[in-house]
Amino acid sequence: MRVLVVEDDDVTAEMLAHALRDFGYEVEIAGDGREAFRQVRTGRYRLVVSDWEMPEMTGVELCRQIRSRLWSGYVYVILLTARSGTQNVVEGLNAGADDFISKPFQPEELCVRLRTGERILSLEGRDLTIFAMAKLAESRDPETGAHLERIREYSRILARQLARRTDFRDQLDEESIQMLYLTSPLHDIGKVGVPDRVLLKPGRLTQDEFELMKRHTVIGGETLEAVARAHPGAPFLQMACDIAWSHHEKFDGSGYPRGLAGDEIPLCARIVALADVYDALSTKRVYKPAYSHETARDIILRGSGTQFDPAVVEAFLERERRFITVRQQLADCEEPGEEHAPAQPAVC
Amino acid sequence: MITQQPNYVASALDLDELVDRCMGNLEFVDRVLTKFQQRFGEHLDELEQAVAQDDAERVALLAHRLKGESASVAAGALRDRAGEIEALGRAGRIASIPDCLQRLRGDWARFTESVSTLDL
Numbered sequence: 077m078r079v080l081v082v083e084d085d086d087v088t089a090e091m092l093a094h095a096l097r098d099f100g101y102e103v104e105i106a107g108d109g110r111e112a113f114r115q116v117r118t119g120r121y122r123l124v125v126s127d128w129e130m131p132e133m134t135g136v137e138l139c140r141q142i143r144s145r146l147w148s149g150y151v152y153v154i155l156l157t158a159r160s161g162t163q164n165v166v167e168g169l170n171a172g173a174d175d176f177i178s179k180p181f182q183p184e185e186l187c188v189r190l191r192t193g194e195r196i197l198s199l200e201g202r203d204l205t206i207f208a209m210a211k212l213a214e215s216r217d218p219e220t221g222a223h224l225e226r227i228r229e230y231s232r233i234l235a236r237q238l239a240r241r242t243d244f245r246d247q248l249d250e251e252s253i254q255m256l257y258l259t260s261p262l263h264d265i266g267k268v269g270v271p272d273r274v275l276l277k278p279g280r281l282t283q284d285e286f287e288l289m290k291r292h293t294v295i296g297g298e299t300l301e302a303v304a305r306a307h308p309g310a311p312f313l314q315m316a317c318d319i320a321w322s323h324h325e326k327f328d329g330s331g332y333p334r335g336l337a338g339d340e341i342p343l344c345a346r347i348v349a350l351a352d353v354y355d356a357l358s359t360k361r362v363y364k365p366a367y368s369h370e371t372a373r374d375i376i377l378r379g380s381g382t383q384f385d386p387a388v389v390e391a392f393l394e395r396e397r398r399f400i401t402v403r404q405q406l407a408d409c410e411e412p413g414e415e416h417a418p419a420q421p422a423v424c
Numbered sequence: 425m426i427t428q429q430p431n432y433v434a435s436a437l438d439l440d441e442l443v444d445r446c447m448g449n450l451e452f453v454d455r456v457l458t459k460f461q462q463r464f465g466e467h468l469d470e471l472e473q474a475v476a477q478d479d480a481e482r483v484a485l486l487a488h489r490l491k492g493e494s495a496s497v498a499a500g501a502l503r504d505r506a507g508e509i510e511a512l513g514r515a516g517r518i519a520s521i522p523d524c525l526q527r528l529r530g531d532w533a534r535f536t537e538s539v540s541t542l543d544l
Contacts, residue, residue, distance in 0.1 A: 085489055087460045088496040091445055098447045129488055158492070180495040183447060 077194060078102045082112040082126035082138065083156070088180075092125065092156075095183045099190065109133025113141050122149055123193050125177070125186075128157040128168070136171040143172035146229070146405055150200050152193040156181065203258050206312075210261035213268045216275060221408030223355055224261035229402045230351035231260040231344075237391035238347070244387070247343055252315075259316035260348050263323045266296025278362045293333045296320030318342035323349050328382045338385075346385040350376060350392055353383075358403055369400050436531070436538040441498035457539055460497045464490065468532060471509070475521050483521060484513030490528075501531045 079101045083089035086107070093103040104121075106112035110133050115121060124142070126135040133141075135155050142151050155168050158179040168176060174196070175189050210224050235256050239248035267275060270292050274285045281289060297320045304313035322336060322345035329337030341349075357372035367375075373396060380389040392399065439453075446452045467490050474482040487510035494502035505528045512521050 085463075085493045085496070087456060087463055087493045090459065091456060091496055094449070094452055095445065095447055127492075131485060158495070179492060180445070180498070183445060 077123060078104065078121050079123045079125060079190065080104055080106060080112060080115055080121040082106045082109060082124065082130070082135065084108055084127065084130045088127075092181060092186070095181070095186055096125075096190070098183075099187050101190065109135065109138040109141075112138055116142060116151060119147070119149075122151055122197050123190065124151060124153045125190075126153060126155055127179075128155050136168060136173070139168070139171040139173050146402075150197060152197055154189055154193065206258060206316075207261055210265060213265045214261075216267065216272070221359065222406045223359070226355050226402060226406045227263070227348065227351050228257045228260045229406065230354060230399060231347050232257045233395050233398045233402070234347045234351060234388055234391045237395045238343075238387065241387070244343070255312045255315050256344050256347065259312050259319055259344070260351065262296070262300065262316045263319045263348050263352060264292060264296065266292035266294065266299065266320055269295035280363065290324070290332050293321055293324055297322075297333075315342075315344050319345050319348050321345070323352055325349070326383045327385050330382070341385075343385075346388050350384050350388050353379075354392070354399065359408060369396070369403065436499060436501055436535045438498040438500060439542070445496070445498070456497060457542075460493060460499075461536060461539065463493060464502070464532065467493075468528070472525065475518065475525060478518050480513050480516045480518050482513075483518065484510050487513055499535055502528070502535055505531050 079096050081089055081092045081096070081103055083092065083105065084107055086105075089105045089107070093105055096103045101123075104115065106115050108130055109126070112124065112126060113133070116124065124138075126138055128135040135157075139153050139155070142153060152174050153172065154175045154177055155173045156177050156179050157164065157168070165176065174193065177186055177189050207224070214224055232253060235248050235253045238244040239253065270289055274281065274288045277285065297317055300313060300317035300320050304310070304317050307313060319342075321333070322341050325331035325334065325336045325341045325345060326349075327338060327341070327346070329335050331341075354372055354376060357367045357375055358369060360366040373393075376384065376389060376392060380386045442456070443450065443453055446456060467486055471483065471486040471490065474486055487506050490506035491503050491510055494500075494506055505524065509521055509524050509528065512518070512524065
C-alpha cells in the first residue's frame, strides 16, 4: 500500500520513509502541505502521514483541505506531532485527522498506527461492494449518471443537520449517519425487478405501468429483508431495507407502497425521500429538463408536511448551499438546461 | 545495546535509539548522521541570521526544525537547546537568545566531535 509522508525536515522524512519501506509500504515524500495536497489529488494515496508544523501549509490545514473535497475513496490522515494536551488533539480531530503519532516517532508505534489505518480503509472495501451493487442495479437506467453519488451526499448533509436538533440527536449519531451514507444508494435496488418496457419507457407511464414501477419498493424491500434476516448482525442491512421499502412514502400518508405517515416512516427513508426528489428535480430526465436549484427548492417547500417531513425540509433549507455545491461538484456531463417548472412535481 | 559507545558520545547522541529508528540498519544510520550534520549546520547558520535580524517568528520556526531533526536522530542535548530557543522565539524574547545560541553552538561542536569518533 502507498503512503504519502509529508515532512519539511528531510532528515526525519527520510527516516520515516525508510522505516515504512521496511514495514512493506511504498512511500513517497512531499516536502510541504501544498505539494502533499497536489499528490493526494492524483488519487494514488489513501494513507497520509503528515508533520503538524510546516511552513506555508500546516498538517492541520492539509487535513482541512483534504476533508473539504469529495474523493473517490477515504483518505486516512495521521498527524505527527510533538504536541500534547487535549486542546491540540481536539484541533487535529476537528480538522479531520484520524490519528496521531508522537514525535520523535517510534517504529513500532508507526507500524501499529498504519495497520489500524489500513484496517479502517479495508472496511471501505465492503462499502464499495455495496455501492457497486447499487450501481449495477442503476446501470439499466442510462439517464441517472452520478445520481447515487449525489444521493448519499445529500442524505449525509441532511442527517448531519438534523443531528444538531435535540429531537433527532438520539437517532442520528455519526455511526448511523455513516450507515445512511452507505445504504442510501440502495434505495432503488428493486428496479432490477421492473421490466425494461416500463423502466426504460421514454414517455408517460400508463396507470398499469406505474403500478409495476411502484413495485420496485416492494421488490427491493423484500430482497434486503431476506438478506437482513439471514445476517442479523449487520444493522446496515436493516437500514437499507427501511430505505428501499419507504423512500416513496409521503409524510401525509398518501405515498406508497404501504401508505405510512409521519413517524411511521423510518427517519432514514424520510431523509432519502427528499434527497431523491431534489436530485430528480435538479437533473435532466427523459420526461423533464433539469430545474434550477431555486425551482427545485420551491417544489420541495410546497411539499413540506405533505410529501416531506417538515423537519427534513428545514434541514434542507439550512444547508441548501451545500446542496448547490454537491450538485456542482458531482454534476453529470450534460449541463442543466433551463426549466419550465410544472405546477406539480413530475417525480413519482 | 547494539553498539558500545563512550560516555561522551552517549551524552550527545543516544545511538541505540537512533539505530532502532533506523530499523537496525547501520549503513542507513551512517547516511542519516551525515545528512543531519550537513542540514543542521545550514539551519544553524540560518537561525543565527534570523536572530541578527530580530525576526522572532522565523527564529521560532527554524529552532523548531532544529529541535525536530535533533529529536529524530536522538541528539538529546541539541533537541533540548533548540527547544529553549524555540520557546524564547515564540515568546518574542529575542534578547535572551544569543546566549542560548552560543550554548547551542557548543553542543553542536561536541556532537560533531562525538560522531567523528563513531565506528559504525
